[in-house]
Amino acid sequence: MARRILLGAAIVAAIVLFVLAGLVVLVALFGTSASVGGTLPSGRSVTASAKSFFISFESSGNTAIVRTWGREVAIAPAQFTIDGQYTGPLPAGAKAVEVKFQGDDVSITADGVPVKMR
16 A cells, blocks of 8 residues: 555656646747847947747857747848848947847847848
């Protein structure tokens, strides 16, 4: 009898732990917002945000690269690329560029004005 009670308690504890682990994963993937950014040598600031717990920012010279879950946006002095494909020009004098990842969509603003993508 004691073995059955112990086995039942172990099964219930395992189920509870499994459900809690699933909730942690769901919150991490869908309920967390993160942002990154920096200032390039040119003085241009680049910031990015995503509803994800993984987002990274790196820069090389006056180019910033932002990554999140298989997506990559490179902000160069006069243009930007998404996932390695030329997507459009950036205004030459833009001092602040913001990248927003929303699911599979990416939006970019330069000095608060939406940038058109090709």
